[in-house]
Amino acid sequence: MKYVVSLIVGMALGVTIFFALLYYNPLTSQNKLSPLSVSDNDVITFNYSAVASDALVFTNDGESQIAPHPAKVLQLWEPTVRRTHAMATVLHDSRNQPAAIGIKFSSDSEKTRVLNSEALVDSVWHIYVPGQGSLFVEQQENHWNYIHEIVIPAYWSSADNWRGSWLGSISSGPGALGTARVFGGSGIFAGLEVDAVESLNAKAYSVAAGPVAMDGELAIELPRGSDEPVPE
Amino acid sequence: MFKSFIAGILLGIAGAGAALYYIPVVNQAREQSLIVVHPNHGNTETFHVNIPMDRIMVGVPGQEEPLPAGLEWPRDEQFATMRAEMFKIRNSKDAVVGVASRFAGSDEVIGNTVEWVMHLPARGSAYIRMEPTAREGGFRLGDLASGTREFAPLAGHVTERWIADTTGLEDAPTGKIEIITAFVSKEFAGDYADLDEVIPE
Numbered sequence: 001m002k003y004v005v006s007l008i009v010g011m012a013l014g015v016t017i018f019f020a021l022l023y024y025n026p027l028t029s030q031n032k033l034s035p036l037s038v039s040d041n042d043v044i045t046f047n048y049s050a051v052a053s054d055a056l057v058f059t060n061d062g063e064s065q066i067a068p069h070p071a072k073v074l075q076l077w078e079p080t081v082r083r084t085h086a087m088a089t090v091l092h093d094s095r096n097q098p099a100a101i102g103i104k105f106s107s108d109s110e111k112t113r114v115l116n117s118e119a120l121v122d123s124v125w126h127i128y129v130p131g132q133g134s135l136f137v138e139q140q141e142n143h144w145n146y147i148h149e150i151v152i153p154a155y156w157s158s159a160d161n162w163r164g165s166w167l168g169s170i171s172s173g174p175g176a177l178g179t180a181r182v183f184g185g186s187g188i189f190a191g192l193e194v195d196a197v198e199s200l201n202a203k204a205y206s207v208a209a210g211p212v213a214m215d216g217e218l219a220i221e222l223p224r225g226s227d228e229p230v231p232e
Numbered sequence: 233m234f235k236s237f238i239a240g241i242l243l244g245i246a247g248a249g250a251a252l253y254y255i256p257v258v259n260q261a262r263e264q265s266l267i268v269v270h271p272n273h274g275n276t277e278t279f280h281v282n283i284p285m286d287r288i289m290v291g292v293p294g295q296e297e298p299l300p301a302g303l304e305w306p307r308d309e310q311f312a313t314m315r316a317e318m319f320k321i322r323n324s325k326d327a328v329v330g331v332a333s334r335f336a337g338s339d340e341v342i343g344n345t346v347e348w349v350m351h352l353p354a355r356g357s358a359y360i361r362m363e364p365t366a367r368e369g370g371f372r373l374g375d376l377a378s379g380t381r382e383f384a385p386l387a388g389h390v391t392e393r394w395i396a397d398t399t400g401l402e403d404a405p406t407g408k409i410e411i412i413t414a415f416v417s418k419e420f421a422g423d424y425a426d427l428d429e430v431i432p433e
Contacts, residue, residue, distance in 0.1 A: 003236040010237040014244020057289045057303060057318065070302030074288045074320070078328040079261035084353050086318060086331050088289055090306055098308050101291065101316050103333040107353035108258040115252050124357045124380065126349040128335045130310040133342055136349060136359040138380045183378040185361055187342040 023152070028117035028144065034169055034197045034219065035177040041194075042222045046091035046100060046127070050200060050214040056101075057088040066210035083108040091127065091218070100129040102218075109140060119143045120172070125218065133187020137196055137218065139180030142172035150205050160207040169199045182220055196220040260354040263327045274388065274416035279350070281319045281332070282405040288331070291316035313338050321350060321411070330355075338364075346372065348392070348411070356381030358413070360390045370394065376415060388415035 036043050052058035052066045059068045061082045062075035076084050084107040093099040102125055109120035125137035145168050154162035171180045175195050184192030196218060203213035269275045281287070290299045292315045293307060305311070314337035321332045330352035338344045344364030351357045362374030371393035379386055396407040 002233055006233045006237040007240040007243070010240020010242075011244035011247070012240075014241040014246075015248045016244075017241065018245045018248040056291065056305065057300060059288060070300050072302060073300035074286075076320070076331065078320070080263055080327070080329050081320065081331060081353060083258065083260060084331060084351070086288065088291060088316060088318060088333075098306055098310070101306075101311065101314065101335075103316065103318060103349070105331055105333070105349070105351035105357070107260065107351070110256065110258050110260055110354075112257045114257055115249065122353070122356075122380070124349060124351055124359075126333045126335065126347070126359070128314055128316065128337060128347075130314060130337065131339055131341050134335060134337075134345065134347055136378055138357065138378070183359060185347055185359065185377055186345045 022114070022117075023148070025117065028148075034199065035175075035179050036195065036197050036219050036221050039221055041224055043219050044222055045094050046102065046218045046220070047094075047096065048089045048091050048102065048216050048218075050202075050216040051211050052087070055087050055089040058085070059087075060085045065208070100127050102127045106141070111140070117144045117148075118172075119147055121170075129187070129189075131187075133189035134185040135189055135192075135220070136183045136185055137180050137198075137220075138174065138183070139171050139196070139198065140173040141170040141198070143170060146170065146200065146202070150202055154205045154207050161212075162205040163203065166202040167199065169197050171197045171199075192222075194221045194223070262354045263323055263325070263329050265355075266324045270414075274414055274420075276412055276414045278324045279321045279329070279411040279413070280324070280326075281321055281409040281411075282326075283407050283409065285405055286320040286322065286328075288318040288320065289316070319409075321352075346374070348374070348390070350411070352382075356383045358383045358390075362390070362392060366393075376413070383415070385418055386415040387418045387421040388413065390414070 053069045055069060057073055059073045059075055061077050062068055068075055087104045089102055090098050091100040091102045104125050106121050106123040109122045112118055112120045121141040121143060123139055123141055127135040150162050150166055172178045174181055179195035179197055182194045182196045184190050198218045201215045206212050267275045267277045291305050293305055293312050317334045319332045320328045321330050323329045330350060332348055332350045334348050336346045346362040346364055348360040349357060357380045358376055359378040360374050361377045362372045366372045371391045374390045376388050391412045393410050394407055395410050397404045
């Protein structure tokens with residue numbers, strides 16, 4: 001009997017050691033430098049609040065930590081969309097003026113590999129910029145660092161929250177440098193195929209409500225001189 | 233006993249690693265795809281949106297009864313000439329398979345534009361640009377401008393049209409937006425000029 005007990009205790013310790021190694025793995029460092037920061041091309045940025053209650057509309061399965069907004073919005077409870085979030089928000093330009101309407105769909109990715117420190121999300125943005133045109137942004141996001149540095153510490157905190165300053169890129173593909181892919185649909189963006197990077201700037205997180213103070217930024221690389229209409 | 237303890241630790245580490253490697257963390261639910269394959273390498277698939285049940289959001293300024301209730305659409309004048317909508321989308325068996333956004337707008341730079349993004353979590357997303365005006369027969373024709381995952385290697389056409397409900401049933405929708413996609417591998421896209429397969433009867 002004592003052999004069985006020591007085996008079980010050993011297994012529990014082994015599982016704990018495994019997850020501790022996974023969590024403290026020094027090889028999964030955050031890449032804080034955006035690939036677009038070394039680009040010679042112009043970059044336009046769209047800023048938005050990543051807090052659900054600041055969005056025009058935010059919906060999910062209705063049972064997740066982050067509550068849908070407004071409260072009476074249709075929820076995505078069907079099995080095929082249960083792991084999907086949908087958000088419509090006003091995107092602001094670099095002078096913090098309303099510049100566009102963006103709709104973002106995000107779904108947990110089946111390519112998620114915890115062993116590789118990958119908590120992946122497949123997402124797309126559909127953006128309409130009045131007076132300029134429309135854009136489609138496709139990306140794979142890796143939320144591992146966000147979970148590792150904000151969500152888990154919030155759960156460990158006796159106050160069930162996290163406060164601090166965290167800035168990180170969440171775009172991890174499909175571009176070779178971990179960039180999102182942008183396709184221009186109409187107006188001056190028609191025919192455009194460029195890269196983008198989405199990043200988050202978090203200041204407060206609550207276990208009960210999710211992000212409390214967090215901003216998002218979508219930086220899109222534009223070819224030089226793209227204030228002229230881009231030929232299709 | 234000490235050897236059992238050490239063996240347990242090793243077993244725990246190996247077991248946790250194997251579990252994470254072999255058991256998928258995310259497994260998206262799937263509905264059967266109902267695709268019609270055509271002899272020219274293309275295939276068509278029909279989706280629809282039941283109105284009003286599947287409408288998540290209607291974003292236009294000055295709505296008396298906003299959808300969803302409580303929506304505060306920006307009053308900024310630049311957004312006055314656009315309409316943004318979000319829907320759930322269903323396959324031809326009436327099962328929800330994804331979500332979609334639709335932008336319609338009109339201004340001097342952009343002209344008239346109608347666009348869809350269909351996001352099917354288990355399959356990928358499709359970005360569709362439609363013709364701004366409907367054709368004879370009441371449908372609007374568009375093309376697949378870009379796609380992700382399953383839709384990335386495809387090209388083709390899409391139609392949308394409004395079909396009013398004629399059943400008269402009490403709980404029936406007022407109608408549906410029907411979306412027919414006719415996609416083919418980009419490799420064969422040059423051979424695929426025939427629109428007959430996608431144009432609704």
